[in-house]
Amino acid sequence: MDTIVTINAQAHCNTALSSYGSRVTLREGLGMKPILFASTFLFAISGSAFAADVVVNEPVPIVPAGFTWTGGYVGLQFGGGWSNVDQPFSFFPPGPANLSQDNANGSGVLGGIFAGYNWQSGSFVFGGEADIDATSIDGDDGGSADDINGFKAQWMASARLRAGYAVDRWLIYGTGGYAYLRGKADRRDPGYEESHSASFNGWTIGAGAEYALTDNIIIRGEYRFADFGSKSVVISNYVEDISPQIHAVRVGLSYKF
Structure with missing residues (x-):
């Protein structure tokens, strides 16, 4: 149990x-x-x-940043021009140039170099530029006053201001300033040839357009008129009062820094 x-x-x-x-x-x-x-x-x-x-x-x-026109540049230019050369004269003793003869108008080619600097503010571009050209512009009066009198522009230069309006790579501008001309007034009668060099100071004004192919390479087209004032030149037994004016059309290629 x-x-x-x-x-x-x-x-x-x-x-x-x-x-x-x-x-x-x-x-x-x-x-x-x-x-x-x-x-x-x-x-x-x-x-x-x-x-x-x-x-x-x-x-x-x-x-990509938009193109800017600000900067320095240098370039080459080439073109053609035509001259209007007024040349009234007087005999010795020098007096008022009150005897008339035809103008020594002419034409020719020109070419040289240019350099400048641009500042851009918004769409507006301002700058300064200088250039120098050798030229073959030459003409005479055809012997309108018995003697054949001519004028040849040898080289010219300018120092100018520029102002323009930019639309991206396009620039439309106006320009104007001081102009200098070195020329040669001559008598071209066969057997009585005579030549005298002279310098002229005046002004120039014009307009043009530029286009930037790249950020550094720029092409241009430009027209300018220049009035070089007046200077008296003694030729043989008479004095000519020479007043050259030149119209020129140029194309150019520049490098922008």
Whole structure:
């Protein structure tokens, strides 16, 4: 009898222990679910915050800068011109040049170099320029007053201001300033040839257009009129009062620094 009671007591004890272990395992399992859920939530939040902190640098497109006319330049020019040379005369002793003869008008080619500097403000361009040309412009009066009198322009130069309006690579401009001419007045009668060099000072005005083929290479076309004043030149036994004027059309090619 004692043996049966002992066995039943052990059986009840084992059953109780088994039931307790099951409850402990169940509680541990139920306790892990909130922990796993909380861990997953925190990981998701931290991942979102990290993604928000990442800055993606998009490549910025490079926009080419617009062309600017500001800068120095030097170039070559070539063209043609025609002259209007008034040359009234008087005999010795020198007096008023009140005797008339035909003008020693002529034509020819010219070519030389030019250099200058431009400043651009908005669409407006201002600058200064100087040039020098050798020329073959030559003409005479055909012997209208018995003697054949002529005038040849040898070379001319100028120092001018420029002002214009730019539309990107196009520039339309006006120009004007001081003009210098070195020429030769002569008598061309066969057997009585006579030549005298003279310098003239005056003014010039004109207009033109330029186009920038590249940031450095510029082409141009230009017209200018120049009035070189008047000078008396003694030829043999008479004095001519020579007043040369020259119209010229030039094309040019320059390099901008």
